[in-house]
Amino acid sequence: MRMLRASGAESEALLAFAAAADLLLPIRDHFASLPDVQREALEISLALRPGTVTSPLAVCAAALGALAAAGEETPLLILVDDFQWLDPQSQQLLLFIARRVATERMTIILTMRTDGDPSPIPPELATLHLPGLSVPEARELATALDVTITDAVLDQLVDRTAGNPLAIVETLTATPPSSLSERSFRDPEIGPSLRRAWSSVVSGFTAQTAVALFTVAASRSADPVDLEPVLDDLGLTLTDLAPAERATLLAVRPERIELRHPLVRDVIIAHTPVVEQLRVYRALAGRAHGHLRTWYLAACTAAPNDDVAALLAAAAADARDRGDHRTSAQTWGRAADFTTTGRTRAQRLLSAATEALLGGDSRSTISRCEDAAQIDNDPRFTANVEIVRARAHVLAGRTRRAVDVLTRAAEGIAATDSAAAAHLYAEAIFPCGMSGRVPEMQDIADRCLALSGADHPPLPVAASAAAAFAVSGRIPESRAIADGIDIAATPPLWDLHFLFFAGTAHILIEQFDRAGAVLRHVVDVARRAGAPMTLAATLTTCAQLGWWTGTWTQGYADGAEALRWAEELEQLGIVGVAEVNLGRIDAARGDSARCRLRMDRARQAADAYELGSMEVYVPAVLGLDALGSGSTDEAVDHLDRAWTAARASGLACPTAVPFAGDLIEAHIRAGDHDTARAALRWATDEAATTGLAFAQAVVERYYGLLATDLTTARAHFARAHAAHDRVPVPFERARTLLCEGESLRRLRRRSAARWPLNEALRIFDQLGARPWSRARASNWRRRGSATSRRPSPARPSTP
Incomplete structure (x- = not known):
């Protein structure tokens, strides 16, 4: 077995891909076996060749492929210590690999100290929490150290140290033997006590040993070959480390010089005068190259320095190009700290905020934006700051705050820069919709278009307004704007999500082919460019499209991938929407347990964050689930709540949350025809206003089901099928056929009912809609209809 090791250190957390x-x-050597795209991405990320990483996914996949290839040659044991101090990109890469190891011949062990902080390790990975030693285990340790200690003192020691092995060892070896036989002894060597013990040792070293020890603590490399020239530049040698080695503060081996414990580093730094620290960092910088040299220079520069700031800015840009947005954000922040010019400092702070947002760190994004806004109050710059800050609020689930930030900024700049104001309003539309404020979203869209003042508004304005008008039920206006959008365009990465808005609008106005084209285009661009935040939202919408077009398997796969990305990036709003889209397919397929679990998670997101739209989405999906399983009363309860929430929010688009048919049918099944007719009148008004084929098919379906004579029923079902012919939606077509068959049976046309029933069951079987194809079919069979699963070649024209 071959062992590969890495360990984290706080001083290296900003060095991209260091671990x-x-x-x-x-x-x-195994990189050669990788696909060209993956190999290139991996080598760029590891600074083995110049270039820009266009896909972080390619880097992670390449790393997994290289390790798998090496494992085929010799099984691998991968050990990573102090995972919490690894650079963010290495953390992401390792977690990607750990989640996907299946048949590969490798074992990965990550160790970390949480110190009360949230663990970055996802819950699906096997985790072993190491507790403190028990008293019997501590007794074994004392015996191994040949230390005699009474039971009473050992009990106190384990209790006071919480069983910490290092503290127990330090106490047993540092406490006089006489004290170990008493019932009361001095505090155990843990935390401050351990630091004090090490401080006492460090303070007794000569100046030469102290500086040499700090050099080890400050150096990125632990290789004696790298350390020896630096020590030579400082007038020191490796032998100056001998006293520290004898004091067991570090271990010196031919290939590596390591500190005994991470806490030793803090003690060494605290005992080294600033003047000596600066001298060591200058020596390290003199022997380093590339961005490592930049960081050493920054460490030895005490005051703002534009030269160092420029070097840090270059390192930040390089980290960005390598796909390490978090390291880029931190480096831009350090560049800003060293910048003397106010406007340049503000721009670098905004760059830090932007990269932090792309890295999923909304808190740092908001903080950087606030600092930048205080330095430069130029209106256009302020508008850019507010866009970044608002996106951070959306990422954190604070949709209402995002809308307020953007609309205030737009109002403040509208008189002097209408184009910038229109862009700000366009940014506000998406979070406004997520928060369930549909009338306000309409108003913002109107202001956005008015300020744009162009016959062909730019993509952010056009896509956002088209989506807003669709949700508001203003379908003709939405269609007119959406038709003018170039769905093959590739906007800048920062604005790519607006193209996804266009895809959403095309779904809502029943242009499914155009929606599929634009969404797949966005997915392809997002994958190549390494834009996982846009990717998550777009794949969620692809799942929605799969529902309508009957491609449930592909839609479910898209939704599941979207959910994984959203969870990794903590895109809380997208998590809720992804769970809803997946839950709707689960409900139709009859997986009630999974559907309800997903709706619980979506509801938790809505309760914890400003996701008012979930008040409609969640009960609508639960209503479909209950209706399919035959729980009519439960379906009525859920769907009535969805209906109430939809009307309260101003939602007027039947395709935004397709529950109107479920609501009407639930009341019909419950025998409450009065409420069913009231809901049917509401749905009829929406169908007439929007002109959507889906809405028209639904109302005709249930007018046909409620009809009391054969002629009227047939007329309604004929119009329903004509609407389905305009925009095919397989699941809804099958439901119309089921209702038609039921109506014909009730009106004593049993032979005529067979074809629609057979055709409905065939479609349900193709979709995997088990509760609809089995429970309903068996119900009708009990009534005497022997149905065949062989589809008829064409719909009969006469009964």
Whole structure:
């Protein structure tokens, strides 16, 4: 078995892919077996060749492929210590690999100290929490150290140290033997006590040993070959480390010099005068290259310095190009700290905020934006700051706050820069819709278009307004705007999500082919460009499209991938929507348990964050689930709540939350025809206003089901089928056929009922809609209809 090791250190947390390089460079020979795209991405990320990483996914997949290839040669044991201090990109890469190891011949062990902080390890990975030693285990340790200690004192020691092995060892070896036989002894060597013990040792070293020890603590490399020239520049040698080695503060081996414990680093730094620290960092910078040299220069520069700031800015841009947005954000922030010019400092703070947002860190984004806004109050710059800040609020689930930030900024700049104001309003439309404020969203869209003042508004304005008008039921206006959008365009990465809005609008106005084209285009661009936030939202909408077009398997796969990305990036709003889209398919397929679990999670997101739209989505899906399983009263309860919430929010688009048919049918099944007719009148008004084929098919379906004579029923079902012919939606077509068959049976046309029933069951079987194809079919069979699963070649023209 071959062992690969890496360990984190706080001083290296800003060096992109530092830990990944430690693990992967020893198996570089296996890079040749990777696909060209993956190999190039991996080598760029590890600084082995120049270039820009266009897909973080390619880097992660390449790392997994290289390790798998190496494992085929010799099984791998991958050990990573102090995972919490790894650079963010290495953390992401390792978690990607750990989640996907299946048949590969490798074992991965990650160790970390949480110190009360949330763990970055996802819950699906097997986790072993190491508790403190028990008293019997501590007794074994004392015996192994040849230390005599009474039971009473050992009990106190384990209790006071919480069983911490290091503290127990330090106490047993540092406490006089006489004290270990008493019932009361001095505090155990843990935390501050351990630091004090090490401080006492460090303070007793000569100046030469102290500086040499700090050099080890500050250096990125633990290789003596790298350390020796730096020590030489400082007038020191490796032998100056001998006293520290004898004091067991570090371990010196031919290939590596390591500190005994991470806490030792803090003690060494605290005991090294600032003047000596600066001298060591200058020596390290003199021997380093590339961005590592930049960081050493920053460490030895005490005051703002534009030269160092420029070097840090270049390192930040390089980290961005390598797809490491978090490291890029932190580096832009350091560049801003060293910048002397106010406007340049503000721009670098905004760059830090932007990269932090792309890295999923909404808190840092907002903080950087606030700092930038205080430095530069130029209206256009302020508008850009507010866009970034608002997107961070959306990422954190604070949709109402995002809308307020954007609309205030737009109002403040509208008189002097109408184009910038229109863009701000366009940004406000999506979070406004997520928060369930449909009338306000309409108003914002109207202002957005008015300020744009163009016959062909730019993509942000056109896509956002088209989606807003569709949700509001203003379908003709939405269609007129959406038809003018170039769905093959590739906007800048920062504005890519507006093209996804266009895809959403095309779904709502029943242009499914155009929706599919634009959404797949966005997915392709997002994958190549490494834009996982846009990817998650777009794949969620692809799942919605799959529902309508009957491609449930592909839609479910898209929704599941969207959910994984959204959870990893903590896109809380997208998590809720993804759960709803997946839950709707679960409900139609008869997986009630999974559907209800998803709706619980969506409801939790709505309760914790400003996701008012979930008040309609969640009960609508639960109503479909209950209706399909035959729980009519439960379906009525859920769907009535969805109906109430939809009317309260101003939602007027039947395709936004397709529950109107479920609501009407639930009341019909419950025998409450009065409420069913009231809901049917509401749905009829929406169908007439929007002109959507789906809405028209639904109302005709249930007018046909409620009809008391054969002629009227047939006329309504004929109009329903004509609407389905305009815009095919397989699941809804099958439901219309079921209702038609039921109506014909009730009106004593049993032979005529067979074809629609057979055709409905065939479609349900194709979709995998088990509760609809089985429970309903068996119900009708009990009434005496022997149905065949063989479809008729064409619909009969006469009964």
